[in-house]
Structure formats: C-alpha cells, structure tokens
Amino acid sequence: MADLQITSVTKRFGETPVLNGVTLDIADSEFVSLVGPSGCGKSTLLRVIAGLETPDSGAVSIGGANVTTTRAADRNLSMVFQSYALYPHLTVAENIAVPLRMRQLTHLQRMPLIGGLLPGARGHRQSIAAAVNAATEMLEIKSLLDRKPGQLSGGQRQRVALARALVRDPAAFLLDEPLSNLDAKLRVQTRAEIAELHRRLNATFIYVTHDQVEAMTMSDRIAVMMGGEILQCATPEVIYEDPDDIRVAEFIGSPKINILPIERVGHQLQIFGRPLEWRLPPGSPQIMQLGLRPEMVHLTKRTPRLRGRVAHVENLGAEVFAHVMVDDGAMRVTLRASPAEQSMLVLGAEVGLGFNTRAAMIFDADGKRLRKIETMVGTAVEVA
Amino acid sequence: MTREWWKHLVLVLGAIVVLAPFYMMVSYSFKSPGEIDRGEGGFFGRQETMIDPRCVALRQPGRAEIEDASSRFPGQDDADVQAALLAETENDCSMRPVVFNYTKAFTEAPLLRYLLNGVIVTVSIFLIQVVVALPAAYALAKLRFWGRETVFGLVLFCLLIPVHAIALPLYIMLAKLGLTNTYAALIVPWTISVFGIFLMRQFFMTVPDDLIDAARMDGMSEFAIVWRVMLPTAIPALLAFAIFSIVAHWNDYFWPRIVVTGNRDLFTPPLGLREFKGDGDGSFFGPMMATATVIVTPLIVVFLIAQRRFVEGITLSGMK
Numbered sequence: 001m002a003d004l005q006i007t008s009v010t011k012r013f014g015e016t017p018v019l020n021g022v023t024l025d026i027a028d029s030e031f032v033s034l035v036g037p038s039g040c041g042k043s044t045l046l047r048v049i050a051g052l053e054t055p056d057s058g059a060v061s062i063g064g065a066n067v068t069t070t071r072a073a074d075r076n077l078s079m080v081f082q083s084y085a086l087y088p089h090l091t092v093a094e095n096i097a098v099p100l101r102m103r104q105l106t107h108l109q110r111m112p113l114i115g116g117l118l119p120g121a122r123g124h125r126q127s128i129a130a131a132v133n134a135a136t137e138m139l140e141i142k143s144l145l146d147r148k149p150g151q152l153s154g155g156q157r158q159r160v161a162l163a164r165a166l167v168r169d170p171a172a173f174l175l176d177e178p179l180s181n182l183d184a185k186l187r188v189q190t191r192a193e194i195a196e197l198h199r200r201l202n203a204t205f206i207y208v209t210h211d212q213v214e215a216m217t218m219s220d221r222i223a224v225m226m227g228g229e230i231l232q233c234a235t236p237e238v239i240y241e242d243p244d245d246i247r248v249a250e251f252i253g254s255p256k257i258n259i260l261p262i263e264r265v266g267h268q269l270q271i272f273g274r275p276l277e278w279r280l281p282p283g284s285p286q287i288m289q290l291g292l293r294p295e296m297v298h299l300t301k302r303t304p305r306l307r308g309r310v311a312h313v314e315n316l317g318a319e320v321f322a323h324v325m326v327d328d329g330a331m332r333v334t335l336r337a338s339p340a341e342q343s344m345l346v347l348g349a350e351v352g353l354g355f356n357t358r359a360a361m362i363f364d365a366d367g368k369r370l371r372k373i374e375t376m377v378g379t380a381v382e383v384a
Numbered sequence: 385m386t387r388e389w390w391k392h393l394v395l396v397l398g399a400i401v402v403l404a405p406f407y408m409m410v411s412y413s414f415k416s417p418g419e420i421d422r423g424e425g426g427f428f429g430r431q432e433t434m435i436d437p438r439c440v441a442l443r444q445p446g447r448a449e450i451e452d453a454s455s456r457f458p459g460q461d462d463a464d465v466q467a468a469l470l471a472e473t474e475n476d477c478s479m480r481p482v483v484f485n486y487t488k489a490f491t492e493a494p495l496l497r498y499l500l501n502g503v504i505v506t507v508s509i510f511l512i513q514v515v516v517a518l519p520a521a522y523a524l525a526k527l528r529f530w531g532r533e534t535v536f537g538l539v540l541f542c543l544l545i546p547v548h549a550i551a552l553p554l555y556i557m558l559a560k561l562g563l564t565n566t567y568a569a570l571i572v573p574w575t576i577s578v579f580g581i582f583l584m585r586q587f588f589m590t591v592p593d594d595l596i597d598a599a600r601m602d603g604m605s606e607f608a609i610v611w612r613v614m615l616p617t618a619i620p621a622l623l624a625f626a627i628f629s630i631v632a633h634w635n636d637y638f639w640p641r642i643v644v645t646g647n648r649d650l651f652t653p654p655l656g657l658r659e660f661k662g663d664g665d666g667s668f669f670g671p672m673m674a675t676a677t678v679i680v681t682p683l684i685v686v687f688l689i690a691q692r693r694f695v696e697g698i699t700l701s702g703m704k
Contacts, residue, residue, distance in 0.1 A: 052597050072600040085598035089616035102603035164602070 002063030002171040002204065003028045009048055009058030011041075018044045020228040021058070026172075031198050031205040032233075033215035036225035036251065042208045043176055045225070049206060050174050051075045062171050073102075078165035079174040082181065084157045086149040086164070093132055093145040096164045100128045103168070135163040138197075155186045166197070172204035179214060191217060212252050216240070224248045246367030249291050255321055255334045258292040262362070272327040276305065284373055291361035294321060297335035297353050299344055304352025308333065313345050324351060406680075412673035416481035420669050431480050439477035445469040481670060488671035489678060493659035494648070499678070502653045505570045505640075506633045510626055512575040517625075518618075521584035522610045526596055536585070542578040548638070555642055565650060569643035574633060580625050587621035588614060623693045631683055653679040 004026040011019040018041045026032050034042040047053040049060055051072035059068045067075050078099070086095050101110060109121040136142045139159045149157055158178060165173055175194070179187045195218045198205050209215055215222045216236045223233040224247075232244045243249040249257045262271050264286050269276045271290065308326035320337045322345045333353060337345060344351060362370045407427075412420055415429035445453070450465050457465050479487075489495055523529070524536050554573050555564070563569045591614065599609045615622070637654040644650045656679070660672035 047597075050597075050601060052600060072597070073603040073605065077601065079598065079601045081594040081598055083592055083594045085592065085594035087595070087599075087613060087616075089619075098599075099602040102608070164598075 003030075004049065004063075004172060004204065004206070005059075005061045006045070006049065007059045007061075009045070009055045009060065011044055011048060011053060011055050018228050019048070019055070022225075022228070022230055024223055024230060024233060026204060026206065029202045029204055031195075031207065031218060031220045033207045033209060033219040033222045034225055035209055035212060035215040035222055038210055040225045041228040042210075042225045046079075046174050046176055046206060046208045049172075050077055050079050076168075076171045077174055078168060078170040078172075080158075080161045080165045080176065080178045082177040084149075084161040084181075086157060086160055088149055091146050091148055092141065092152070092160050093136075095149065095160060096132045096135055096167050097128050099164060099168050100131055104128065131167050132163075135167040138166070139163045154181055154183075155190070158182060158190065162194075162197075166201065170203075172206060175205065175207045177209055178207075179209070180211070187214075194218060212254065216252070222252075224251060226251070243291075243361070244369050246289060246291065246363040246369075249361060249363075253293060255294050258294065258297065258333045259363075260290045260292065260326075260331060260333070262288050262290045264288070271305070272331075274305075281373065284370075285364050287365045288370065288373075289363045289365070289367070291363060292333070292355050293359070294334045294336040296359045297333060297355050299335070299337060299341055300352050300354035302352075304354055306333065306353040307350060308353065310345050310347055310349050310351060313342070313347065315339070315342065320345065324353060326353070409673045409676050409680075412669050413485050413677045414482045415670060416484070417668070417670055419481070429481055431482065433478045434481055434484065435474050436477045436479070436484060440470075440473055443473045443477070445473070485670040485674040486678075488660075488668065489674040492668075492671060493651075493656050493675075495653070495656055495675060495678060497649065498651050498653045498656040499682075501650060502634055502679075504567065505652055506630045508567070508571045509574045509633050510629045512571070513577040513580050513625075513629055514622065516576050517580035517584050518615060519607065519610050520581045521588050522606075522614055524581070524585045525588035526591075526593070527606075539578050539581050539585075543582060551639070551642060558643060564643050565645060565647045567650065570640055570650070570652070573639070577625075577629065580629065583625050583628075584618060584621060587618050591617055620693050623690055627687060627690065630686070634679075634683060 004024075006022055006024045006026075008021045008023055009019055010017070010021050022041075022045055024032075024045075034045060036042050044053060048055050051060075051067065051070060051074075055068065059066055061067060062075060062077070087098065090098070104124050104127075105121065109118050109124065132145075133142075136145060139162055141156065141159045141163060144152060144156060144160070149160065152160065158181070161178070165175075178194070179190055182190060191214055194205075194207075198218070207214070207218065216239075219236055221233055222236055222239045224231045224239060226247050232239060232248050234242075239248060239252050243252065246259065250259065260271060262269055262276075264270075264280055264284055265275075267280055267282075269280055306324075306326050308324040309329070310322055311325045311332065312323040314321040318339070320339055320342050322335055322337055324333045324335065325331070326333050335353060360374070362374050364370055411427050411429075414427070414431075415425055416432070416434045418434070419425035419429045445466055449469065450462050453469055454460070454462070454465050457468055460468070524532060524539070558564055558569050558573070563572070595613060595617075596609055599613045604612060634652075635654060636652070637657075640650075640652045640655050644652075644655065653675075656675055657672055660668040660675065
C-alpha cells in the first residue's frame with residue numbers, strides 16, 4: 001500500500017491534447033474516483049499511472065519514489081480492465097495465478113515439467129496456490145477454478161479479473177470502468193462489494209468511471225475530469241453540494257442541476273426579467289448563471305419566484321420529478337416533489353416555484369463559481 | 385434447390401478437375417506397367433501376378449550357378465537346368481502389381497530416408513519461421529515505434545518477390561559459404577517468412593490491447609507476452625500458417641533440386657520421384673506413382689486432422 005502523486009502530467013496523441021497538466025495527490029488507502037464524460041482523459045490518466053502510457057511531461061510517483069520512466073511490470077500496481085482481459089487459453093485458477101507466477105518464479109521455475117523439479121519451486125507453488133485460494137474465496141468463485149474464461153458469464157469474468165488483481169499485495173489497485181459491461185442489477189451489487197473490498201483490504205484504489213452514481217457511492221474523493229483537466233477533486237458531499245465549476249455541477253447529480261440565466265440590472269438581480277429581491281454588491285458581473293438542484297426547487301402558491309407549466313412528470317414511487325417549462329416555455333426546470341404533492345402536478349397546469357436562496361449556487365458566464373457574491377446575496381436576503 | 389443447382393454443378397466440376405490427377409496417381413500406383421501403357425484395368429487394375437523383368441534380368445543364372453544346381457536336377461543337361469532355374473527365378477520375381485509398385489518405391493530408392501529428410505527440413509523451417517515471425521508480427525501489430533509503417537510496407541513488398549527471381553543469387557551466396565549439399569542450404573533461405581509475419585500480424589491486430597496491457601501489469605516482459613499470451617491465442621492462425629508452410633516445403637522440388645546436387649542422403653521426398661525417371665528406357669510409372677502417393681499421404685492425413693481449426697485460422701475468427 002502506498003500513496004501516489006501525479007504532478008503536472010501532460011499527454012497528447014498526435015495533435016490532440018488528452019491531458020493538460022493534471023496534478024493529483026492520492027493518500028495511502030484512499031478510494032479516489034476519476035469521473036467524467038467519455039474522452040475527458042480519465043482512462044489515459046489511469047494508464048499513465050499504470051505505466052502503460054508515458055506522459056509527455058510531468059511525473060508520477062508511488063510511495064515517494066518517482067516511477068515516471070518505470071515499466072508497468074515493475075510498478076507493483078494491479079489493474080482491472082473494462083473488458084476484463086482474461087487470458088482465454090488459461091483456466092480461472094491459472095489466470096489468477098499469473099501475476100504471482102510472473103513475479104515469484106524464475107524463468108526456469110516457470111518452465112513446464114522441469115520447473116517443478118527445481119529447488120524452491122515447490123514451496124513457491126504451494127504459496128501461490130494458497131493465495132489463489134484465498135482470492136477466490138474472497139470473491140466466491142471457488143467453483144469456477146477449472147473453467148476457461150469463454151465458459152463464464154460477464155459477472156463471473158469480472159470477479160475473476162478482480163481476483164487476479166487482488167491476489168497480490170500491490171501498491172494500489174487501478175480499476176478502469178470495471179462495472180460498465182455488467183447489467184444494472186449486478187452493477188449495483190458489485191458496486192457495494194468493491195466498496196466493501198476496499199474497506200477490508202484498506203488499500204489504495206483508483207477507480208475510473210463515467211457513471212457518477214458509482215463515483216458518489218464508492219469514493220472517499222472524486223476527481224471530476226473534463227477536457228484533460230481535473231476540475232475539482234473533493235469528497236462526494238463537497239462535489240455535489242459545493243462544486244467549483246458549473247461543469248462539475250452539471251455532471252454530478254441526477255436529474256441534472258437546473259441552470260438558469262440571471263442578469264444584473266443596476267443593483268438588482270433579475271431572472272427572466274422579474275426582479276429578485278436580492279441586492280448585489282458593486283462590481284459584480286452583468287450576466288451570471290444560477291444553479292438549482294431539483295431538490296432545492298419546491299412548489300409554492302404564495303409569492304413564487306418562477307411560474308411555469310408542467311410539461312412532464314416522472315413518478316419514481318418515493319419521489320416525483322416534474323419538468324416545468326418557465327420563461328414562456330423557453331427553459332425547463334426540474335424539481336423534486338413528494339408524492340403528496342403530485343395532485344398539483346397535472347400536465348399543463350400552471351404552478352409556482354420557489355427556492356431557498358441560501359442553497360442556490362451562482363456561476364459567472366464562464367461557469368466559475370462566484371462564492372463571494374453568494375455570501376453577500378445570502379446576507380442581503382437576511383436584511384431584506 | 386432450383387436456384388442453387390448451378391453452384392453445385394460448378395463446384396462438382398471444380399472438384400473433378402482437382403481430384404483427377406490424384407485419381408490417376410493412386411490408380412497407376414496399383415497397376416502393372418502393361419496396364420498403364422495400354423490404359424486398361426479400371427481403377428485397381430486386374431492385379432494379375434506379373435513378373436518383374438529387371439528382377440529376372442539381374443538374376444540370370446550364370447555358368448557357376450548352373451553347375452552348382454546340377455546336383456539338384458540329376459540326369460538333366462545344362463540347358464534343362466538353366467530353364468528350370470529360370471523358372472524358379474521367374475517364380476521368385478512374380479508378384480501382384482500393387483506389391484511390386486510399392487516395394488519398388490521403398491527399395492529402389494531410400495524413400496524412408498527421404499521422408500525423414502522431408503520431416504527434418506519442413507519442421508525446422510516451420511519452427512524457425514515461427515520464432516522469427518511471432519515477435520516480428522507482435523511488434524508490427526502492437527508496439528508503437530518510429531518507422532513501423534515503413535517496415536510493414538517492406539513486409540508487403542517482400543510478399544511480391546517470387547522465389548525464382550532470387551534463387552540464383554541465393555544459390556551463389558550459399559555456394560560461396562560452402563553450404564550447398566547441406567541441410568542448412570535446404571532450411572536457411574526459408575526461415576524468414578514474410579507471409580508468416582503478415583498473416584500473424586493480421587491476426588494479432590484482432591487481439592484486444594487490454595489483454596496485452598493486462599499481461600504487462602501482471603509483470604510480463606514483451607517477449608513473455610509473445611510466447612505466453614499471443615502464441616496461445618494465435619493457435620488457429622498458426623495452424624493455418626503451418627499448413628501453408630509445411631505443404632509448400634514438403635512438396636518443394638525446385639529448391640532442393642538446386643542446392644542438393646550430389647548427396648542422395650539429403651534428398652527430400654519430391655527428389656525421390658526422380659529415381660523412377662528412366663531416361664533412356666522409359667519411366668517406371670507404377671513405382672513412381674506409388675512414391676508420389678506415399679509422399680502426399682502424410683500431408684492429407686495432417687490436413688484432415690487439422691481441417692476444422694485450419695478453416696478457423698483462415699477466416700481469422702479472432703477472439704471472443
């Protein structure tokens with residue numbers, strides 16, 4: 001187990017920049033997710049950490065040692081691939097034993113027939129068999145040991161790939177979208193199992209996913225990547241509640257956060273031409289954006305801040321999501337309501353919407369968070 | 385059915401064209417020289433006992449033998465003894481044509497030795513070709529290095545060079561090295577097979593990159609990846625290549641004929657056929673065809689055993 005430092009790593013494929021100076025510190029036994037839309041460079045970053053890609057500049061160090069130029073085989077990392085990448089010609093037991101055989105046995109000892117006769121090989125073989133046994137027991141795949149990967153289901157292959165990764169005691173585990181080829185039910189189950197595995201092994205995990213739910217549920221910290229940069233790296237709570245960037249706010253959270261344009265007119269703040277009661281400090285920008293999570297928006301009859309018509313209702317049982325068209329149908333606002341309020345949410349009905357100004361997030365036109373203005377707005381409301 | 389019949393007709397006609405020479409070869413290997421000359425006897429010939437004229441000619445009783453034998457035929461003059469001995473010899477030298485043809489095939493020339501040479505040469509060529517082609521194909525398919533496309537272009541270019549065009553320079557080089565009339569002369573020129581490199585490279589392109597990355601993470605060196613991961617996954621393609629390589633070099637007449645000039649111990653099976661090419665006194669088609677049958681049988685047996693996987697390899701079905 002070890003900590004990892006990634007310092008100003010850049011990488012381009014031909015003319016296309018993929019990583020633009022990524023810096024990330026990962027503490028020992030931390031579970032960090034790299035999350036972002038496809039093509040954001042998260043897999044490339046993982047491959048740079050693994051040693052499968054060489055960065056154009058920057059450094060990677062594991063446990064304090066600079067490994068930027070070290071081969072993948074010598075970095076002592078384990079990796080689980082999206083396609084599982086099991087050796088098709090080996091049985092499950094042999095697949096899991098490969099990392100140990102390659103590292104613990106010498107060339108001669110790996111030879112068929114004579115390998116077994118060499119001094120020391122026997123002890124090594126027994127310890128390898130014991131480690132394979134322990135790994136398969138942990139993942140409950142003991143009954144599959146003699147099968148070939150071609151005879152396994154997707155979920156079973158995934159477990160074998162996990163077992164192959166954790167049969168050793170690596171500095172860190174790298175997981176590249178390991179759940180994306182599983183069906184939805186199995187994904188939820190395996191998600192919990194991987195999180196539990198992390199707690200049990202107390203090892204460093206770096207987990208790449210495009211699925212924000214996986215990142216939110218499993219990680220100690222989430223690094224949201226976009227366009228080859230890490231936009232923000234923080235705990236799931238901070239990422240969700242206090243994003244630095246509008247792209248982070250939009251990527252994390254389902255349904256997506258509502259972004260509404262707001263405008264400064266003199267000292268007053270207006271939304272869709274209607275004045276909000278907030279007063280703005282001098283020097284604030286002209287155009288800003290207001291971020292409202294669906295659960296921050298509520299139905300109200302008295303002095304609504306927004307009015308609109310219900311366009312779509314999704315009843316999930318425990319909660320109801322409604323899409324309301326505001327600004328004469330130009331913008332869509334999603335809100336979360338309780339099932340009790342569903343009677344108000346008739347398609348086409350006009351409803352009033354309110355929101356808590358303290359929870360609202362304000363971003364500038366480029367999407368950077370304007371925390372200073374938010375605090376001032378907050379106090380302004382109290383005064384008002 | 386009605387719309388497919390013409391396809392089957394074409395295939396049947398094609399099969400007849402391909403199989404006819406084999407039919408002739410096997411049929412001739414069963415027949416007596418007379419039947420072959422007269423073109424009669426159906427497929428198997430009549431299998432009447434025949435007398436080997438050369439056997440009789442070689443065992444013509446001489447003066448000494450007639451005197452020795454005279455005690456066995458008391459009261460007969462020399463001419464009678466000679467006639468009796470001749471009858472015995474003819475009796476010894478008479479046999480069924482099929483037995484005659486196949487015993488001739490093995491006794492007239494050291495066919496077993498030729499077959500052994502054939503095995504040594506083709507297996508050595510194939511093994512060395514694999515040792516060269518697999519790492520080369522792996523590098524061309526999966527490693528990124530400067531000039532890779534150029535090198536691959538050269539491989540494709542080499543596919544276009546006919547063997548016969550470079551035969552003479554190759555021969556001269558081998559002769560200057562003093563390697564003619566050795567196994568090396570039969571093997572070395574064929575050890576780098578651009579076709580093998582090309583075929584394996586195309587197959588390796590279908591192997592997912594993740595598998596190679598997983599092997600790197602598991603601590604394998606690049607050479608270990610070639611032999612421990614790529615080789616086992618490429619068995620079907622390798623089998624296809626094995627058939628091409630072994631058939632080509634087992635049946636090769638041209639190159640052994642050039643570099644093996646005197647030493648009959650180095651003859652490969654096709655050169656064995658020359659033993660029955662009687663220049664002045666006509667050819668021995670029966671034994672010659674028997675030899676040809678013996679030579680092609682191992683190939684046909686191997687092909688039938690490997691047929692299913694061979695077709696897999698040709699279609700490059702890849703993984704999954």
